[in-house]
C-alpha cells in the first residue's frame with residue numbers, strides 16, 4: 178500500500194481526493210493536515226462518516242515524511258510554494274494541486290500572481306501534470322504540477338486542432354464558465370449564496386492568471402506562440418466547467434475532420450471522449466471525464482468542452498498522476 182497524506186485537508190479538493198482515495202485499492206490515507214481543525218476529518222467532511230477514522234494533524238515536514246510516501250498538496254497558491262521545498266527535502270513525493278509550479282518562467286509568475294516566486298529553480302523543471310499531453314514524463318517525477326480546472330478544459334479542447342494545424346494559434350477566444358466550488362471552500366463575500374445565486378457574471382476580464390498557463394502549454398503542444406483571450410464566468414451551480422471556444426481555421430475544414438482529428442489525438446486516453454452531441458456539465462459531473470465536441474460556424478471553428486472542476490479539473494487528475502507515478506493502471510480508483 179502507498180501511504181498518502183493530504184495537506185490543506187479542510188478544502189474542497191481535499192474532500193474529493195479523500196472520496197477517490199478511499200476506494201483506491203493501492204492507497205492508505207495516513208495523514209490529513211489542517212492549521213485550523215484538530216478533530217475527526219469526518220466532522221468537517223460529514224460525507225466521510227464511517228469511512229475514515231482519521232483526525233486532522235499539523236505535522237512538520239519530517240513528521241509527515243515518516244507517515245506517508247506521497248503528499249497531495251491542496252493549499253492555495255503561494256502557501257504551496259512555501260511548503261513544498263521542505264516536503265521534497267524530507268523525502269516525500271508531491272502532487273501540487275495549486276498553480277505554483279505550473280508556469281515555467283518566474284517573471285511570468287510574478288506578473289500574473291503578483292508574488293515573487295520563492296522556489297524559481299523548480300519552475301521549468303517541473304512536469305505539468307496533464308496526462309493526456311505529458312503522460313510519458315510523469316512516472317519518474319517527485320513533484321507534479323497538477324493543472325487547473327479552466328486550463329485543463331481549454332487545453333484539452335484546443336490541443337488536437339492546434340497540433341494538427343487546423344486552427345490558427347492567434348485570435349482564439351475562450352469563453353469559460355465555472356461552478357462556485359471552483360473558488361474553493363474558504364469564505365469569500367462574492368461566493369455567498371445571495372450574491373451569486375440566480376446571477377451570472379464575468380470576472381478578471383483580460384487579467385485572469387490562467388491565460389499564460391493555457392498559452393504556455395498550447396504553445397508547447399503546437400510549436401508556435403499561442404495567443405488567447407480567456408474570459409471566466411461564475412455560474413450559479415455547485416460544480417462544472419463549460420468552455421465555448423472560437424478559433425480561426427487555418428484552411429477550409431469540415432466538422433467531421435475536426436472530430437476525427439480530436440478522436441485520433443485522444444485514442445487510448447481513457448478520460449477524454451469526443452462526442453457528436455453538444456455536451457452538458459451534468460454529463461461529466463462527479464466523474465473524471467472530459468467531453469468535447471466541435472462545430473464549424475460561419476468562418477470560425479467552435480470547440481465546446483465540459484469537465485468537473487473538482488475531479489478532472491483537480492483531484493481526479495491528481496489521482497491519474499498518482500497512478501502513473503506508482504505504476505497503477507491510469508484509471509484505478511477513477512472509474
Ligand SMILES: NC(=O)C1=CN([C@@H]2O[C@H](COP(=O)(O)OP(=O)(O)OC[C@H]3O[C@@H](n4cnc5c(N)ncnc54)[C@H](OP(=O)(O)O)[C@@H]3O)[C@@H](O)[C@H]2O)C=CC1
Nearest residue numbers: 185187188189190211212252253256275359361362363491
Ligand atoms: N476548487 C477547484 O475547483 C480547484 C482548485 N484548484 C487549486 O487547488 C488548491 C486547493 O483548492 P481548494 O480545495 O478548492 O481550496 P480550499 O479553499 O477549499 O481549501 C484550501 C485549504 O488550504 C488551507 N489553507 C488556506 N490558506 C492556507 C495558508 N495560507 N497556508 C496553509 N494552508 C492554508 C485551508 O485549510 P486550513 O485552514 O484548515 O489549514 C483550506 O481549507 C488551490 O491551490 C486551488 O487553486 C485547482 C483546480 C480546481
Ligand SMILES: CC(=O)N[C@@H](CCC(=O)OP(=O)(O)O)C(=O)O
Nearest residue numbers: 274275276325326327355359360
Ligand atoms: C470560480 C473560481 O473562482 N475559480 C477559480 C479557479 C480555480 C482554479 O482552477 O484554481 P487554480 O488557479 O489552482 O487553477 C478562479 O477563477 O480563481
